[in-house]
Amino acid sequence: MESFPQSIFAVPLILIVYTIYRQWTRISVADVPGPEPESFLLGCLPEMLQSQVAQADFKWQARFGHVVRVKGILGSDRLLISDPKAIQYIYNSGHNIRKQGFRSELTRVITGPGLAWANNEIHRRQRKVNSAAFGTNEARSYVPIFVAYASVKGKLITTPSSHHRHWDQLSTQWKELLAIDMSAVVNTPRWFSRFFLDVIGEVAFDYQFSATDDEDDPFAIALSSVAPGLTIPSKLAIFILALVEFLPPKMIHLFMEYAPVKALQNSRRVTRIAVGVAKDLVDEKAEALIAGKGKRDIMSLLVKANASANLRMNLSETEMLAQMQTIMQAGHETTANTLSWTMFELTQHPDVQSKLRAEIRVAESAMHARGATEFTYVDFEAMPYTVAVMKETLRFHPVAYSSVREAARDEVLPLSTPIVTKSGKTITELPIPKDMILVISNAGYNRLDAQVFNPERWLNGTVQTTTSVGVYGNLMTFGSGHRACIGWRIAVYEYQAFLVELRKVTLVAQFMGSTATVAAPDGEEVTVTLLPDTHMAPDAYYEVIGSVVNPTTIKMYQCIDMGTNLDMKLVDDTIKLMHDQRFYAKMFSPGD
Ligand code: HEM
Incomplete structure (x- = not known):
């Protein structure tokens, strides 16, 4: 037992010596310009990993160009890349430049051995089975579900018991809001996150998480708690994790499985819960398939594709269960955050908001004119301005703002823009050594030719498409290859369904001075005049109490932020009740 403490010190020491040795004995990128490191120990990693999302990328890109040498720990190098040709090469190099081993293992902790974890042959096999559930037709078939979920009106009340729960929630919310001085902050990303968890549960597994209605669902809570635990690491965490990057794969695996790191422990716990839920679902789908009652959710399609795949090509039970976690993790916060960023940009750009609303209104009229009540994917695809707003948000706010790869062998990266090295040479391709860490700056690439938010660029032909890179809009937001x-x-369909439906019923306003013009749900516009010092949160419903100045203007006395999950039918009923003769006089005195 006495040798145990010594080995604790020996392992990091060997690693440190090995890391420094590696630096000196391979192809060097030392001549590539880049920022000065903060220290030998940590390099530039604290600035890169602790500052606001992609701020370091933008700063270094502006100063050093599209390939930047960034110091890691103990003098090690990595490259930060936003050069289109280099990115295209990296993503088309098959498995010669692969997902970094460290990231794969980290992914395994979060999702299990599913698609996002796999590399090489295993990835190819898993991707083939998965692709049966993710084609264009499958995506289109989910649009009615997205539209139904996104339609806030009338969604929440489904059963008498939940009716009462919501009544309680709503009135409690009102009382609380009124008690705190007529203002409240609504955590929109949180609401969206729960909405998208519900909807992905439905399309992926035909499973109801009810995260929007039930704040206590353990699986929903567990899933939501994974991502925050993995962001903004301390300097110590940065050092340890960067050191682990250099471990042999087996040791990285052991670290991820057993290290007493809180975020990892949390992820392991979620994995255990998810596997339990997934197992029941997969069994259910398999039984339904045998009974000829297979459904069209993603998991049912996967079970079907797996059953018909040749035995060497199909997924094991563990792999199948891991797909569920993968889809849940990859598919809910990503879309929710994108929608939150859209709401933010709309509050900053009222002109964009008006055009968006106008297009949706026209599409809605056309839909009603043909006797339909809900949008279809055909309607969605015929909304060019809405699609432009979506693409611009995806360009400006890629939620996966970088991806990390490593070279499986010595490689040579082609470049769109030549690099002038520190020693003054101009090079058009860059040799890199095996194991070189490549951080692909999705955010940096997306903003190469445009630093401002402007959806018009997607309509007026000013978007650069010289090098073909990404799968949607030639952006890196959804990765490549x-x-x-x-x-x-x-x-994309899910995002559009929510964007279109929310615009119909939500008041989003940017206040210029003391007034705002808001489009009412019926399409008319009303000007609201604010009291001094009134703050309006975006995205929420507001109850506005004021006096009518003229047919289009209300002078606002008070406004109540109602949050984003209002059941409008319930609101209508409540308002009718308040205006009932029996109660009206008691509630409002003449002149109010
Ligand atoms: C706006 C929403 C989304 C964004 C921005 C996004 C972004 C990305 C990116 C950048 C990657 C590649 C990561 C890499 O290069 O290592 C990725 C992979 C993946 N995404 Fe998404 N995603 C979104 C929504 C979804 C949804 C809705 C699903 C499932 C229903 C999904 C499932 C996956 C899976 C399974 C992978 C792994 C693919 C593989 O490794 O072969 N994502 N996503």
Whole structure:
């Protein structure tokens, strides 16, 4: 037992010596310009990993160009890449430049041995089975579900018991809001996250998480708690994790499985819960398939594809269960955050918001004129301005703002823009050594030719498309090549369904001075005049209490932020009740 503490010190020491040795004995990228490291120990990693998302990428890209040498720990190098040709090469190099081993193992902790974890042959096999559930037709078939979920009106009340629960929630929410000085902050990303968890549960597994209705669902809570635990690492965490990157794969695996790191422990716990839920679902789908009652959710399609795949090509039970976690993790926060960023940009750009609303209104009239009540994917595809807003948000706010790869052998990267090295040479291709870590800056690539948010660029032909890179809009937001986002079609329809439906019923306003013009749900516009010092949160419903100045203007006395999950039918009923003769006089005195 006495040798145990010594080995604790020996392992990091060997690693440190090995890391430094590796630096000196392979192809060097030392001549590539890049920022000065903060220290030998940590390099530039704290600035890269602790600052606001992609801020370091933008800063270094502007200063050093599209390939930047960034110091890691102990003098090691990595390259930060936003050069289109280099990115295209990296993603088309098959498995010669692969997902970094460390990231794969980290992914395994979060999702199990599913598609996002796999490399090489295993990835090829898993991707083939998965692709049966992610084609264009499959994505289109989910649109009615997205539209139904996104339609806030009338969604929440489904059964008498939940009716009462919501009544309680709503009135409690009102009382609480009124008690805190007529203002409240609504955590929109959180609401969206729960909405998207519900909807992905439905399309992926025909399973109801009810995360929107039930804050206590253990699986929903567990899933939502994974991502935050993995962001903004401390300097110590940065050092340890960067050191682990250099471990042999087996040791990385052991670290991920057993290290007493809180975020990892949490992920392992979620994995255990998810595997339990997934097992029941897979069994259910398999039984339904045998009974000839297979459904069209993603998991049913996977079970079917797996059953008909040749035995060497199909997924094991563990792999099948891991697909569920993969889809849940990859498919809910990503879309939710994209929608939150859209709401944010709309509050910053009222002109964009008006055009968006106008297009949706026209599409809605056309839909009603043909006797339909809900949008279809055909309607969605015929909304050019809405699609432009979506693409611009995806360009400006890629939720996966970088992806990490490593060279499986010595390689030479072609470049769109030549690099002038520190020693003054101009090079058009860059040799890199085996194991070189490549950080692909999706955010940096997306903003290469445009630093401002402007959806018009997608309509006026000013988008650069010289090098073909990404799967949607030639952006890197959904990644690229053989492991690009498999769910991108689903994500796009889902995102559009929510964007279109929310615009119909939500008041989003940017206040210029003390007034705002808001489009009412019926399409008319009303000007609201604010009291001094009133703050309006975006995305939420507001109850506005004020006096009518003229047919289109209300002078606002008070406004109540109602949050984003309002049941409008319930609101209508409540308002009718308040205006009932029996109660009206008690509630409102003349002149109010
Ligand atoms: C706006 C929403 C989304 C964004 C921005 C997004 C982004 C991405 C990116 C960048 C990758 C590649 C990561 C890499 O290069 O290592 C990826 C992979 C993946 N995404 Fe998405 N995603 C979104 C929605 C979805 C949805 C809705 C699903 C499933 C229903 C999904 C499932 C996956 C899976 C399974 C992978 C792994 C693919 C592989 O490694 O072969 N994603 N996603």
